[in-house]
Amino acid sequence: MAGEIQDSVWPQPKFYFTIKFKTLDSPVSFQEVSGLDTEAAPLEYRKGGSKTFSTIKLPGISNSGIVNLKKGVFSNEGKFNDWFNSFKMNSVKRENVIIELVDESGNPTMTWNLSNAWPTKITGTDLNSDTGEIAIETMELAHEGLAIINGG
Template identity: 55%
Template sequence: MAGEKQENPWPVPKFHFQVTIDGLDEQVSFQEVSGLDTEYDMMEYRSGDSIDFSTIKMPGLRKSSDVTLKKGMFLSDTSLFDYFMKVKMNTIIRSTVTISLLNEEHDPLFTWTLKNAWPMKVSGTDLNAQNSEVAVEEIVLAHEGLTFAKV
């Protein structure tokens, strides 16, 4: 009926999210997050006395992609560069990074958590005198595992 609330009428939009990096003194707002994927290596095996002349496929080690975070550059905000500069040989401060997809009340719907994350790359903006675009910087995080949870 018209005017009644429908139960799950549409897919969840992806434009309202929050990123929390443990160890950063301030909350950083990001424009884009990518690399939230994980997969298993595939192993093939066939025993010599198998009557099937084909291999079986089994899951191997699980691996996750590096996660890329992008944000607009602001005059007084050097938080990503400062975070990157904390990396020293064999003295990396590893953090838990939580990425939450939020609903219209700003409550988490889904959460991705990166275990033992550390910044492996930071990039400043590209420069182009012919474009009317905002300056965007990015940081790439290496991590030791990605977990997903529906809140």
């Protein structure tokens, strides 16, 4: 209501995040992350006798989506580009990826852990001499599990 003192608790802004790869020494900068979702399709279970029965719903196998990462193109990214390009040679190394939403002090407030992630698709930047935009590339990651942790 108007005139009341506001709570000091506010939702976390989504623009301050870090992405770490277990085998790399430092975080990799990304512009955008999407696809941090998981779901479990409900299964119906029939209980009771043949004449009177009811159904209950149970969680089925959980399924995680493809995670999309967008980043600016840099000329010198070394080890990250090696992993990024390895999927072409059918010898991709699976990587544990840690995505952290951080507060203004740099402390994690929410963490998403992707287990055994690997790139399934890489989309290079479009090129256009009429604009002054930066070059952006997109990488899609498949993974074997998503764990969500509040805090660090």
